[in-house]
Amino acid sequence: MSTEKNAPKQTAPAAQTAITPTRAQDYPEWYQQVVRAADLAETSDVRGCMVIKPWGYALWENIQRSLDKMFKDTGHKNAYFPLFIPLSYFEKEAEHVEGFAKECAVVTHHRLKPGVKADGKQGLVPDGELQEPLVVRPTSETIIGASFAKWVQSYRDLPLLINQWANVVRWEMRTRLFLRTAEFLWQEGHTAHATSEEAMEETLKMLEVYADFAENWMAMPVVKGEKTEGERFPGAVNTYCIEAMMQDRKALQAGTSHFLGQNFAHASEIKFSDADGKVSYAWTTSWGVSTRLIGGMIMTHADDDGMVLPPRLAPSHIVIIPVTHKPETAQAVLDYCNKLAADLRKIPYFGRTVEVEVDNRDIRGGDKTWQWIKKGIPVRVEVGPRDMEQDSVFMARRDRGHKEKTSVKRDEFVATIYSVLEDIQGTLFARAKAHREQNTQRIDSRAEFEAFFGARNEAEANESGGGAVKGGFALVHYAPDRKVEEELKAKFAVTCRCIPLEGADEPGTCIFTGKPTTRRAIFSKAY
């Protein structure tokens, strides 16, 4: 980051924050600092790849657990397919190849031998060239399609509802922790159906599951919508998505669900005999969400003091910090804290029990407090000799100011912790939703549209940062047109995020072409 750049702002007296710079000063840098301060992940020596640290991985495990149950509840089974895809499989679907060709890692050799490397030094060099190169999966439609072709013979084998938890590799030019990394973790659902209607129903059902998860677990409000042609998944007939607004008012595509028609069934020969003995190609879908969701959670909830975790997914809910600087009471306080933790851990909370840390590390209390604030733990509790005497605890919530602490009777704390966590969860969602609504505008002319996004460009250009910055979600009448989208992207860095599914039809005219339309679309800058 550039300290010179931020220096003028520091002339105004500002409250000290745990994260520097603040969101208003330099949002992208703030994001990186939050990831680091919260100990979620770090960059690795491998280009574009991240190391997910225990606190971040625990968050991913909670995402997995919750989503996995939702998938199972809707009839899906987990399976696992190879990391390597023969190049010839990949070539079967023309649009698909074209869409991914520029970002593929390719395995061409299968052993090493001593030799002279590219830099002229002695070392190990690849040897044993493969007859057919293997592509490290950027997505698995083709390799799973090959299995589906074997598994499906009759209409009685359908629907086939499969999910895979896996890593994938996309050789992106520019990467950012969680938001876009060369390797990332995700789940990919792949299903095959006898009819187009069933496949479409599945596509929308899973979109609904994603929206439910985003809003009710991540506390991240989303818009469900359909992508325009230009933003579609390569090879898909329709792509649906959930889009969320981040705190800098840019959109994040948080999940996608694709109706693939019979394109991949043709490519992979997924055929079946129907009840009349006629052979048909299956209708397939695919849908996925990734570790990008963690990036979305950060940019939705985190503040200038670091991460803020929604309780339903938080790796841990409560940290108890014993105040043990007086040796004569230290052990008693610690015992009291451990007993409190044990009682809290008996309370069920969204598929698990309340998880509690007793932080008895030998470091200063203030350090502990700030570390946990930065990690985003929902509730902090301090217990010292005086609290113990009164049988009470000193509680602070991450959704409120760090100085706002209240003394609560111990039994009341235990009795109300469930509703406190739920209250935090609700507050985070309400806050994010209000932010989105404040920054969503219905726009009815091209001039207004340009003012909405153009003003922001000027603000960015002169580095003024927060304050009067405009932009956000623009709800406009739009008749899909690739040329218009290309122009808007070039001029304003704005893309059509989706055409929202919800809400009544509203006839109008496209603000760019004047063609008649039936619904409004969302335009925004995006990650």
Added chain:
RNA sequence: CGGGGUGUAGCUCAGCUUGGUAGAGCGCUUGCUUCGGGAGCAAGAGGCCGCAGGUUCAAAUCCUGUCACCCCGACCA
């Protein structure tokens, strides 16, 4: 792939223009004091200055090459 920048202690960086074989802050270790709170003082550990050549009595510093990373662009279901 085009333009710009940076590689010096675990982290953030200074030193380089005007060559003389290394510094600060934070972090870490130890001690004392302090502490219902992101402490103070003191001592200590830690780097062949990205890599390879070259110039020179002498290179973190100058020259050439190379690698890596970052930023802007292109690209990004």
